[in-house]
Amino acid sequence: MFDILMYLFENFIHNETEIRVDQDELTDELVRAGFHHDEIYKALSWLEKLAALQETDNIPYFAKGPTSFVNRVYTQEEEMRLDVECRGFLLFLEQINVVDSSTREMVIDRVMEIDSKEFCLEDMKWVVLMVLFNVPGKENAYAQMEDLLFEEPEGPLH
DSSP: OHHHHHHHIIIIITTTOOOOOOHHHHHHHHHHTTOOHHHHHHHHHHHHHHHHHTSGGGSOGGGSSOOOOOOOOOOHHHHHHSOHHHHHHHHHHHHTTSSOHHHHHHHHHHHHTOOOSOOOHHHHHHHHHHHHHHSTTOHHHHHHHHHHHHSOOOSOOO
16 A cells, blocks of 8 residues: 555656546556555545545644644554654654644554555655645645655764
8 A cells, every 4th residue: 555655646746747636547547557456445545534634623632733842642553653763753853843743643643544564764754745745834844854855864864
């Protein structure tokens, strides 16, 4: 499923290609690209749920409104999916104002819905990028995250 999300993002969204609204046509194209129907439907459902999270009623109550930095307590399931490196990076993104509490919760929600046995920091960076791309008003945060994802660091990061 994550491979399909990456394919869609890289081939349509990130390249600013006009994405087809017709789900059947998009499904056919993904099948021609070698993906299986069940995984395609999971990926499209994942994207639909991401769009639904933009409605303020779907964002957890503790993530609404302007708040000062609050330590996020992760559930056991979240800790199993997001290792220390992923959680640390998400905290870093919040500290440098790439994500706020609402987008952080959207990222965590979408990560928890990814149907994959393995999930790493690189995967999480892509989820953050997809979430930021889909949230109106987050263009600067998206550009900053894109820089973090694609720029090669010069020397040590510490």
